[in-house]
Amino acid sequence: MSDIGLDVAEVLPTRSFGWLRGIGQSKVAVLGCAILGFWICVAVAAPWISPFPPNQTIRPMALPGALAPNGGVFWFGTDHLGRDILSRVIWGTRTVLVYAPLATALAFAVGVTGGLLAGYKRGWVDALLSRLSDLVLAFPALVLYIIIVSKFGASGLNIVLAVTLASSPAIMRLTRGLVLALRGRAFVAAAQLRGEPAWRIMFIEILPNASGPLIVDACLRLGYVVITIGTLGFLGLGLPPPDPDWGGMVNETRKFALVFPHMVLFPCIAVSSLVLGLNLLADGLRELVTRD
Amino acid sequence: MLAQAPLLEMNDVSVSYRTRAGTVPAVTGVSLIIHEGEAFGLVGESGCGKSTLGMASLGYFGRNGRLAGGSIRFAGQDIAALTQQQLRRIRGPGIGIVYQEAMSALNPSIRVGAQLAEVAITHRGLSRQQAGVAACGMLAEMQVPDPERIMAAYPHQLSGGQQQRAVIAMALLPQPRLLLLDEPTTSLDVTIEAGIVDLLATLRRTHNTAMLFISHNLGLVGQICDRAAVMYAGEIVETGEVQRMFTQPRHPYTMGLVRCIPRPDLPRATQRLVPIPGQVSAPGERPTGCRFGPRCEHFSRRVCDQATILLEPIDPASAVRCARSATIAPLPMLENLAGAVDPRDQTLVAAERLDKFYPLRGPAKGHVVRANQGLTFTAARGQTLAIVGESGCGKSTFANVLMGLTAASGGKLWFETVDLARLPLDRRPAALLRDLQMVFQNPDETLNPSYPVGTQIARAVRRLGVARDRTSVQARVRSLLSMTRLPASYADRRPSQLSGGQKQRVGIARALAGAPKLVVADEPVSALDVSVQAAITELLLDIQRTQQTTLIIISHDLGFVRYIADRVVVMYLGQVMEVGAAEHVFEPPYHPYTEALISAAPTIDARRQRRIVLSGELPSALSPPSGCPFHTRCPRKPGAMCETEPPPEQMAQDGHRIACHIPLADLARMQAATKPVEVVPQQVG
Numbered sequence: 001m002s003d004i005g006l007d008v009a010e011v012l013p014t015r016s017f018g019w020l021r022g023i024g025q026s027k028v029a030v031l032g033c034a035i036l037g038f039w040i041c042v043a044v045a046a047p048w049i050s051p052f053p054p055n056q057t058i059r060p061m062a063l064p065g066a067l068a069p070n071g072g073v074f075w076f077g078t079d080h081l082g083r084d085i086l087s088r089v090i091w092g093t094r095t096v097l098v099y100a101p102l103a104t105a106l107a108f109a110v111g112v113t114g115g116l117l118a119g120y121k122r123g124w125v126d127a128l129l130s131r132l133s134d135l136v137l138a139f140p141a142l143v144l145y146i147i148i149v150s151k152f153g154a155s156g157l158n159i160v161l162a163v164t165l166a167s168s169p170a171i172m173r174l175t176r177g178l179v180l181a182l183r184g185r186a187f188v189a190a191a192q193l194r195g196e197p198a199w200r201i202m203f204i205e206i207l208p209n210a211s212g213p214l215i216v217d218a219c220l221r222l223g224y225v226v227i228t229i230g231t232l233g234f235l236g237l238g239l240p241p242p243d244p245d246w247g248g249m250v251n252e253t254r255k256f257a258l259v260f261p262h263m264v265l266f267p268c269i270a271v272s273s274l275v276l277g278l279n280l281l282a283d284g285l286r287e288l289v290t291r292d
Numbered sequence: 293m294l295a296q297a298p299l300l301e302m303n304d305v306s307v308s309y310r311t312r313a314g315t316v317p318a319v320t321g322v323s324l325i326i327h328e329g330e331a332f333g334l335v336g337e338s339g340c341g342k343s344t345l346g347m348a349s350l351g352y353f354g355r356n357g358r359l360a361g362g363s364i365r366f367a368g369q370d371i372a373a374l375t376q377q378q379l380r381r382i383r384g385p386g387i388g389i390v391y392q393e394a395m396s397a398l399n400p401s402i403r404v405g406a407q408l409a410e411v412a413i414t415h416r417g418l419s420r421q422q423a424g425v426a427a428c429g430m431l432a433e434m435q436v437p438d439p440e441r442i443m444a445a446y447p448h449q450l451s452g453g454q455q456q457r458a459v460i461a462m463a464l465l466p467q468p469r470l471l472l473l474d475e476p477t478t479s480l481d482v483t484i485e486a487g488i489v490d491l492l493a494t495l496r497r498t499h500n501t502a503m504l505f506i507s508h509n510l511g512l513v514g515q516i517c518d519r520a521a522v523m524y525a526g527e528i529v530e531t532g533e534v535q536r537m538f539t540q541p542r543h544p545y546t547m548g549l550v551r552c553i554p555r556p557d558l559p560r561a562t563q564r565l566v567p568i569p570g571q572v573s574a575p576g577e578r579p580t581g582c583r584f585g586p587r588c589e590h591f592s593r594r595v596c597d598q599a600t601i602l603l604e605p606i607d608p609a610s611a612v613r614c615a616r617s618a619t620i621a622p623l624p625m626l627e628n629l630a631g632a633v634d635p636r637d638q639t640l641v642a643a644e645r646l647d648k649f650y651p652l653r654g655p656a657k658g659h660v661v662r663a664n665q666g667l668t669f670t671a672a673r674g675q676t677l678a679i680v681g682e683s684g685c686g687k688s689t690f691a692n693v694l695m696g697l698t699a700a701s702g703g704k705l706w707f708e709t710v711d712l713a714r715l716p717l718d719r720r721p722a723a724l725l726r727d728l729q730m731v732f733q734n735p736d737e738t739l740n741p742s743y744p745v746g747t748q749i750a751r752a753v754r755r756l757g758v759a760r761d762r763t764s765v766q767a768r769v770r771s772l773l774s775m776t777r778l779p780a781s782y783a784d785r786r787p788s789q790l791s792g793g794q795k796q797r798v799g800i801a802r803a804l805a806g807a808p809k810l811v812v813a814d815e816p817v818s819a820l821d822v823s824v825q826a827a828i829t830e831l832l833l834d835i836q837r838t839q840q841t842t843l844i845i846i847s848h849d850l851g852f853v854r855y856i857a858d859r860v861v862v863m864y865l866g867q868v869m870e871v872g873a874a875e876h877v878f879e880p881p882y883h884p885y886t887e888a889l890i891s892a893a894p895t896i897d898a899r900r901q902r903r904i905v906l907s908g909e910l911p912s913a914l915s916p917p918s919g920c921p922f923h924t925r926c927p928r929k930p931g932a933m934c935e936t937e938p939p940p941e942q943m944a945q946d947g948h949r950i951a952c953h954i955p956l957a958d959l960a961r962m963q964a965a966t967k968p969v970e971v972v973p974q975q976v977g
Contacts, residue, residue: 186732187740187748190802192717193695194755195725208742 029284035277115175133169212289333513333520388463405443486892532610567827746783756806872948
């Protein structure tokens with residue numbers, strides 16, 4: 001009782017997501033967390049667990065389980081340039097786990113801010129932002145990616161910007177809808193009546209109450225972004241070679257896939273399992289959010 | 293009636309629910325009997341098991357509930373022994389049900405007529421055409437103005453009252469022998485409620501249908517039922533004739549319920565509502581012995597907290613479950629309040645011909661909703677002004693203009709020396725923000741669910757510039773909590789951990805953070821249980837007395853207004869019909885609309901009132917009637933001039949103003965003739 005936590009800003013990050021603590025109660029969410037956690041561990045431990053350097057040419061076209069000339073085993077085989085696929089999958093985790101969260105976070109920063117502004121301010125702000133988002137959503141996302149990345153060059157930064165541009169309109173719409181439902185509540189009127197500035201009402205009064213659906217969406221969207229980065233890599237618009245990138249690995253070896261399916265199989269399994277983990281986590285979180 | 297076999301017989305019924313926390317006994321050992329054609333009331337606060345018991349009579353226990361003991365017999369059949377098939381033949385043709393929320397009881401995507409006809413086809417085996425005729429006839433019996441139009445309408449096109457009438461028609465179409473009414477009027481306006489209550493009384497006579505009427509409002513139960521049972525924490529604590537329970541309640545809980553309701557026949561200065569302290573204990577936490585014990589002022593150790601207390605008969609018609617009912621002195625109905633405060637008569641707020649019009653966009657472009665039109669009245673410093681009227685009459689619009697949430701279209705609204713009419717919130721100086729605060733209607737929306745309540749009050753304290761440093765802010769929060777009778781430890785709680793009444797208290801504490809001169813309360817108690825209403829009402833009055841705060845209360849509940857207000861403004865369709873001191877407004881001569889409102893308010897009263905039930909619904913504010921806006925529903929309309937000429941404002945004594953064509957002397961004469969005869973209030977005991 002001596003300290004009742006009087007400053008709103010101090011309390012916000014820890015206490016507003018109390019329902020997250022219930023994550024252990026959903027089996028689906030736990031499984032999702034486990035898969036995601038596995039890949040994070042792989043990314044962190046890449047230098048120690050990868051058997052070979054990812055870009056070293058050793059022995060081309062080795063099948064899974066073949067022995068390496070200087071000792072060691074190619075558990076997943078090697079690709080057409082003789083690089084160990086297991087090591088490349090392991091190092092590729094780093095790429096995807098850096099750029100996918102970065103792109104998602106930036107997309108959410110833009111989308112949530114836009115949605116809060118549009119939903120809270122209404123009027124011309126809403127009209128402008130909504131038309132802009134309609135404009136972006138009218139393009140097929142893939143076409144948009146191809147235009148941006150091929151125009152500005154394939155680099156990590158450009159991929160992040162392209163994903164932000166393509167996915168923030170949908171996030172904005174979701175946020176706007178949540179804000180519209182919340183802005184009419186009496187606690188928002190109470191904040192207005194004590195003269196709170198608009199940013200404070202948007203970010204501190206309204207946003208925490210919309211956090212549940214937004215977090216679920218973030219998990220799902222992170223999965224889409226992983227797929228997007230894979231797709232861009234597959235189209236040759238991903239990270240410049242020779243650095244390992246799951247989508248790029250499939251692209252480079254697809255000509256050989258009929259004869260050596262292992263070259264495309266393992267990167268594909270990696271992408272699918274990470275996306276599956278994120279989707280399971282999102283499903284579990286949705287359960288927790290809607291239960292309250 | 294005694295010779296008849298009972299229609300519904302519940303014998304020692306217990307219902308429990310399986311939850312994550314184990315088995316929860318919601319209802320325990322309830323016995324009741326309803327005869328053919330009899331209306332029986334079930335009264336109690338939320339969470340007492342009334343609805344559970346009602347649904348049990350239909351053999352419905354929900355997914356996780358079951359009949360844990362006892363038997364339920366409807367027309368001689370044991371409900372528990374029936375198959376789903378047989379139950380279906382009881383639900384509808386045997387027992388019809390009317391829910392609280394009419395809108396959610398109707399399918400929004402099917403026309404009302406088709407929904408009604410379906411019931412007649414399923415349960416009475418009529419052809420589609422016959423069913424349509426039967427449905428239309430039943431709707432006509434519901435006294436709706438244009439049954440054919442309602443048949444063709446979708447639910448959202450009907451008003452709340454019409455929806456509830458359609459639901460009652462649906463329940464009656466299979467010609468049930470028992471009608472189960474679960475708070476059927478709780479979400480309706482008071483004038484609409486009066487119409488429904490009237491209708492139910494008529495239907496009971498014409499159809500000879502028995503009724504089980506569930507309500508938290510003793511007054512309503514008294515208007516419909518002969519006998520009633522008061523439920524508390526899953527068991528019946530008192531049963532008997534309704535009139536006897538009003539005048540001579542025997543169980544302390546019944547006494548508490550009776551004392552929570554304002555008496556219109558006693559002057560305000562001499563009565564004080566006595567709330568029941570505490571809350572209904574959750575089913576898992578019921579005490580041994582008397583379940584009402586923790587809240588009872590007659591609680592006596594070793595008498596009340598030992599063995600289970602039985603329902604003892606006190607006379608052939610009544611029984612009470614109280615170990616001390618023979619010894620406790622009946623409580624005085626209302627406490628006397630010595631020395632009412634002398635309000636300084638000094639104007640704080642003055643509205644002068646205030647208008648607020650909403651121009652419409654889209655297809656109705658060019659039309660204007662006249663939400664407020666020419667409002668003129670004043671509120672004195674330190675007084676309570678009540679603004680009364682049905683929903684849609686523009687009371688909340690006025691509050692929004694006053695608070696700066698929207699700007700007026702014309703006229704002036706003075707607060708001390710500042711004109712607020714067109715002063716939006718962001719142009720109001722900090723001192724003005726501090727002086728004007730608001731208490732909201734819905735306790736579930738008034739607080740931000742994401743933060744502990746202490747944080748929210750503290751934010752208001754800081755923002756309104758009362759205190760800045762941490763210790764003085766904390767001290768202020770503690771004093772605000774204690775001012776609203778909440779323990780200081782509640783500062784750490786989140787809104788989801790508080791009850792409705794507690795949330796409303798926090799809302800009041802937050803409004804008081806900057807010691808405002810004026811607090812506007814928009815329906816502050818209408819969403820609360822009746823015992824909590826009394827507590828919040830007393831709290832508001834107390835704060836007003838001690839802080840000298842001016843209150844503007846917006847309400848449709850005349851009983852509440854009569855109890856709390858010094859001055860009353862009656863609004864209809866955006867216009868002021870009557871203004872005056874409370875003691876004048878509630879005595880003839882009053883405006884015919886005020887008369888209808890007063891007559892509609894349910895009260896606990898031994899004498900039967902002559903009721904004026906307004907015909908029809910509130911006209912649309914989009915095209916208000918010409919002349920006097922009330923002429924389409926006025927029961928005392930003198931002639932054609934009401935349709936063309938706006939009514940003159942007639943002055944009675946002491947600033948009491950009535951806008952009506954009928955001369956005041958005539959009004960007074962007509963109304964005195966129909967005013968209920970004064971009876972000396974019956975002494976308790």
